[in-house]
Amino acid sequence: MKVFIENEAGSNQKNIFNEKTLEYRKSYTVPAHYPFPYGFLLGTTSGDGDNVDCFVLTNKPLKSGEIIEVEAIGMFEDIEDGEEDHKILAVPKGDTWAIEEETEDIFRDFSVKIFSHLPNKKKVIGKFLGKDEASRLIEDSRDSSEKSSARHKKILITGISGSGKSTACKELLKIGNEAYGIEDVEGMFAMYRKGTRELFSDFDNFDPDKIKNSEWLCDIEKLKELMAQQKNEVAFYCGDASNMDDLIPLFDKVLVLQTDAKSLHARLSTREGTDDMGNTEASRQIVLGWKDWWENEMKEKGAIIVDARNNFHSVAEKIMYIAHD
Numbered sequence: 253m254k255v256f257i258e259n260e261a262g263s264n265q266k267n268i269f270n271e272k273t274l275e276y277r278k279s280y281t282v283p284a285h286y287p288f289p290y291g292f293l294l295g296t297t298s299g300d301g302d303n304v305d306c307f308v309l310t311n312k313p314l315k316s317g318e319i320i321e322v323e324a325i326g327m328f329e330d331i332e333d334g335e336e337d338h339k340i341l342a343v344p345k346g347d348t349w350a351i352e353e354e355t356e357d358i359f360r361d362f363s364v365k366i367f368s369h370l371p372n373k374k375k376v377i378g379k380f381l382g383k384d385e386a387s388r389l390i391e392d393s394r395d396s397s398e399k400s401s402a403r404h405k406k407i408l409i410t411g412i413s414g415s416g417k418s419t420a421c422k423e424l425l426k427i428g429n430e431a432y433g434i435e436d437v438e439g440m441f442a443m444y445r446k447g448t449r450e451l452f453s454d455f456d457n458f459d460p461d462k463i464k465n466s467e468w469l470c471d472i473e474k475l476k477e478l479m480a481q482q483k484n485e486v487a488f489y490c491g492d493a494s495n496m497d498d499l500i501p502l503f504d505k506v507l508v509l510q511t512d513a514k515s516l517h518a519r520l521s522t523r524e525g526t527d528d529m530g531n532t533e534a535s536r537q538i539v540l541g542w543k544d545w546w547e548n549e550m551k552e553k554g555a556i557i558v559d560a561r562n563n564f565h566s567v568a569e570k571i572m573y574i575a576h577d
Contacts, residue, residue: 257318307341325383326340333374407503410509416511486575
């Protein structure tokens with residue numbers, strides 16, 4: 253069972269994410285500080301249409317955007333404006349926590365304060381229940397896609413240079429997925445002079461003018477051949493191309509890895525002394541100049557934005573969740 257952490261313990265900032273795509277939406281300040289990391293169970297839908305809410309009872313500093321494996325140890329009844337919005341209580345897998353009167357009091361106090369700025373909000377905390385009741389609630393709330401496997405999905409993982417496509421591909425492979433770094437497949441890509449079909453034989457990533465006047469094109473027929481060999485029900489194809497309009501229709505979902513400009517610059521700076529894009533300050537500034545425009549273009553074409561600022565195990569977990577949704 254996996255939890256996506258929205259809100260951090262000790263913080264009074266409430267973060268809102270799209271619970272199906274895990275895309276960040278907004279944040280605002282609330283009157284109470286969260287006593288424990290708080291988020292929602294992946295692959296569930298509760299009675300109010302949202303994912304099942306979950307507090308993680310731990311002293312570990314879990315960060316917003318992390319996905320962690322947990323075990324349910326209990327729950328408490330929560331009625332908001334007449335609707336059930338019960339909360340699962342869980343611990344990181346392998347940990348323990350005793351739900352005693354002190355813990356119950358923490359949640360009752362928090363529940364009174366969290367909506368104190370909304371005088372018409374009606375919130376009632378009922379019984380604290382055990383592991384068996386929590387497990388039944390979780391099982392009853394599981395999405396159908398969690399109960400039956402997806403079939404033959406092809407997922408494109410893309411992003412601006414330095415966003416983490418190669419690292420995500422390696423992490424997906426490490427945890428047992430079928431994944432391909434398509435830019436590394438021999439003969440799949442070639443660099444051309446922009447607007448022509450002339451191979452850019454003297455291209456290099458040290459020359460800003462050559463970067464601006466080049467196109468990194470994918471051979472669509474070769475990509476189709478690779479995709480026809482897919483072995484698993486879901487496979488991930490990681491890479492970027494100048495002819496994305498030709499690639500997008502081939503995939504069931506397109507995921508764009510996104511990070512902030514500062515983190516992107518830091519990642520690209522590690523490429524000094526290599527032949528990779530971003531190996532000079534001039535080329536890094538070109539990539540940063542493309543970033544917002546390119547990501548917005550991809551979003552308009554239906555791509556799902558994935559926050560890639562967290563550790564890449566969490567990023568891979570997000571990708572798998574979105575792929576199977």
